[in-house]
Amino acid sequence: MPGNIxxxxxxxxxxxxxxxxLSYRKFLQTASQILFDSDxxxxxxAVLVINFERLSxxxxxxxxxxxxxxxxxxxxxxxxxxxxxxxxxIVGRYQICCLLSDLLTDSHALLAAHKVLRVLTAxxxxxERRLILSPRIGVALSSQNNGELSQLMSNxxxxxxxxxxxxxxxxxxxxxxxxxxxxxxxxxxxxxxAIESSELYMxxxxxxxxxxxxxxxxxxxxxxxxxxRGPIRPDRLIQVAEGTDLMPKLTLWVFNTALRQCAExxxxxxSAGVSINFSADDLRDPELVELVMQGLxxxxxxxxxxxxxxxxxxxxxxxxxxxxxxxxxxxxGLKLAMDDFxxxxxxxxxxxxxxxxxxxxDMVFVKNMxxxxxxxxxxxxxxxxxxxxxxQVVAEGVEDLATYERLRMLGCDTIQGYFxxxxxxxxxxxENIKNQAYNFPx
Numbered sequence: 001m002p003g004n005i006x007x008x009x010x011x012x013x014x015x016x017x018x019x020x021x022l023s024y025r026k027f028l029q030t031a032s033q034i035l036f037d038s039d040x041x042x043x044x045x046a047v048l049v050i051n052f053e054r055l056s057x058x059x060x061x062x063x064x065x066x067x068x069x070x071x072x073x074x075x076x077x078x079x080x081x082x083x084x085x086x087x088x089x090i091v092g093r094y095q096i097c098c099l100l101s102d103l104l105t106d107s108h109a110l111l112a113a114h115k116v117l118r119v120l121t122a123x124x125x126x127x128e129r130r131l132i133l134s135p136r137i138g139v140a141l142s143s144q145n146n147g148e149l150s151q152l153m154s155n156x157x158x159x160x161x162x163x164x165x166x167x168x169x170x171x172x173x174x175x176x177x178x179x180x181x182x183x184x185x186x187x188x189x190x191x192x193x194a195i196e197s198s199e200l201y202m203x204x205x206x207x208x209x210x211x212x213x214x215x216x217x218x219x220x221x222x223x224x225x226x227x228x229r230g231p232i233r234p235d236r237l238i239q240v241a242e243g244t245d246l247m248p249k250l251t252l253w254v255f256n257t258a259l260r261q262c263a264e265x266x267x268x269x270x271s272a273g274v275s276i277n278f279s280a281d282d283l284r285d286p287e288l289v290e291l292v293m294q295g296l297x298x299x300x301x302x303x304x305x306x307x308x309x310x311x312x313x314x315x316x317x318x319x320x321x322x323x324x325x326x327x328x329x330x331x332x333g334l335k336l337a338m339d340d341f342x343x344x345x346x347x348x349x350x351x352x353x354x355x356x357x358x359x360x361x362d363m364v365f366v367k368n369m370x371x372x373x374x375x376x377x378x379x380x381x382x383x384x385x386x387x388x389x390x391x392q393v394v395a396e397g398v399e400d401l402a403t404y405e406r407l408r409m410l411g412c413d414t415i416q417g418y419f420x421x422x423x424x425x426x427x428x429x430x431e432n433i434k435n436q437a438y439n440f441p442x
Contacts, residue, residue: 027089031099032149034087035142045142046109047149048098048116049156050078051164053134055094062126070126071096074133081119082112097153106141113137113170121169136163140173165239187232187240191224195246195253200224202257203423204265207275207394207416210408217273217307218265219416220258221423222250238279247281252291259299259306261426268430273305275337280314283322293332303333309360311339323353330355337394342382351389359386363397363417370402380410387411404441 022030035045052074058067071090078088078098087099100112117137123130138160140152155173163171194200204218224232241247255276262274282288296303308329330336335357343362361382369376379395386393395407398417407415419441424432 022087022089024089024091027087027091027097027099028149031087034099034101035149035152043101044103044106044108045152046100046103046106046112047140047142047152047156048100048109048113049091049138049140049153049160050096050098050116050120051136051160052094052120053136053164054132058131066126067094070124070131074120074124077119078116081115091153097156099149106143109139109141110170110172113139117169135169136160137170138163138173139170187226187229187236188244188246190226191237191240191246191250194224194226195249199226200253201425202254202261203425204261204274204429205416205423206272206421207414208420209414210412215270215272215420216414217275217305218262218270218429219275219309219423220254220261220277222254222277223425242279242281247279248285248287251278251282251285251288252295255292256295256299259295259301262301262305263299264426265429265433268433270429270433273307274301275307275309277309277339278314280311280322283310283314283325286321288325289328289332292329292334296332304335307335307337307358309337309339327355342378356389356391358392358394358413360394360396360416361412366395366397366403366407366417367399370400370406376406379407379412383410383412401441 052071055067055070058070062070071094075088075090075096078096082088082098082100085101087101089097091097098116100109103109103112117135120133120135124133125131138156138158140155140159142152159171159173162174163169201223203221203223205221206215207217207219208214209216222234222237224234224237226232241250258274258276262272266272278288285291296306326336336355337358337360338354338356339360340362341359342365359382361379365375365378365382369379383393392413393411394414394416395412396416398404398407398415398419400419404415404419421432
């Protein structure tokens with residue numbers, strides 16, 4: 001059988017085409033047979049599912065036929081890079097599956113995955129172009145199930161989805177994370193209904209301005225009380241919505257609810273603005289600026305009383321159009337804050353071009369600054385940096401008088417945390433205002 005590779009596993013021989021990917025049908029047949037035979041003798045195998053996020057952008061530029069050819073060439077590269085006993089197949093649009101055969105240990109699967117990643121992260125040469133393909137890899141081990149190929153591929157696909165959520169290049173399948181993914185699928189189907197019902201609500205956590213001795217704003221915090229599952233963690237809620245058509249609907253609900261309730265607590269006597277969290281997805285929404293303008297007009301809230309908070313990761317992403325959206329919001333009179341400052345990957349060049357008004361020092365540094373001098377030095381440097389850039393500095397996670405006093409001495413502008421108050425629903429906030437329940441440090 002010329003031109004083929006003779007692959008021996010256990011006591012069986014398989015003839016595989018050389019330096020090319022198997023057809024999907026042939027891959028399924030051969031991989032299933034290998035797993036079936038090896039299961040009887042206890043051999044280890046693994047499945048890799050590889051996705052290329054940048055290829056979808058090339059369809060409209062190079063055409064589907066050229067992208068298909070790129071996939072074939074990539075599969076050929078993998079065939080050359082892996083062992084001769086391993087199988088490679090294109091199993092979907094922008095997706096390749098590999099069966100790694102006869103591993104010595106389970107850890108060898110991850111070593112192979114890193115080798116594949118090194119091959120695929122190198123620029124792909126197409127004529128005179130150098131293409132960056134941004135691969136992600138999900139890994140599943142045969143020891144994690146009964147050796148069924150379909151289950152292995154499903155597990156690897158689950159690991160791949162988790163890698164995308166966590167923005168990692170390689171992810172090994174873990175049963176608990178699969179359960180979380182299934183939970184996410186269930187929650188996504190429920191979230192659309194929740195947006196239209198009373199399951200979602202906002203809590204408001206005060207932000208205390210040290211110089212004025214007053215609450216300058218509240219942070220609007222999204223909450224979901226699921227009828228069967230109870231309270232859903234906010235990060236899980238956002239994770240469910242991000243990247244789907246529910247995200248714009250959720251943002252619109254949050255923005256309008258926060259503005260409406262800000263107007264309510266101002267009428268009740270709290271002269272404070274409101275901080276509202278936006279995601280990276282929101283900055284890519286072409287209708288965002290118009291929706292923000294409509295919301296301000298509808299609820300009669302001054303733009304200067306509204307702070308849009310974005311995570312450090314969101315504002316540092318150099319996505320086309322995101323910077324224009326930030327400047328459009330700034331031109332409308334809204335203020336912009338970088339949340340979780342210090343936990344991402346800020347660069348000074350990017351900071352200088354962003355139209356920010358404040359930075360929020362992440363609580364991971366603030367909570368331990370009294371007992372850990374290194375944390376205090378980091379907080380001090382962040383406050384100095386913020387003031388050098390003419391930005392207000394908010395410290396999150398302030399839980400005691402000693403931390404407050406130290407922040408005041410370091411020149412921090414605003415604090416937020418349990419020392420001032422927890423996040424509470426609007427009726428409780430208004431009740432606290434009426435009863436003058438907030439006791440501020442002097």
